Amino acid sequence: MSTVDRATVTTWLIERVAFYVEREPADIDPTKHLAMYGMDSLYALGLAGDVEDEYGIDLDAAVVWDHPTIEAIAAYVEKTHPSAGVPD
Incomplete structure (x- = not known):
């Protein structure tokens, strides 16, 4: 199992948040x-679901x-x- 890189998660989250709040x-x-950025509980629910789908948690x-x-979410x-604590 490969590990999850925080920088990659951060980039992915930036793209998802930008999608939700309709910004670049x-x-x-x-x-x-x-x-x-105007994230509300509905967006938070959607973002949580996206993270679950993308990262399997x-x-x-x-x-x-x-x-x-x-x-903070990426961390x-x-x-x-x-994969936390599992070497590549």
């Missing part, structure tokens, strides 16, 4: 609170609020992915 990925700062929508930046995905 270049306009999304991964250190900014997602609410600043169970992700409650509350994780998006508990980890309110793209950087969470990296830490909780089944």
Whole structure:
């Protein structure tokens, strides 16, 4: 099983958030609170589902609020992915 790279997850999340908030990925700062971009609970639910589909982990929508930046969500995905701690 290959490991999940935080930088790759961050890039993927930027693209997904940009899609939801109808902005260009270049306009999304991964250190900014997602609410600043207009992310609401419906978007959070959709984003959580996208992460589940892409990375094969169970992700409650509350994780998006508990980890309110793209950087924080990417770190969470990296830490909780089944490959965490497994060498390549």
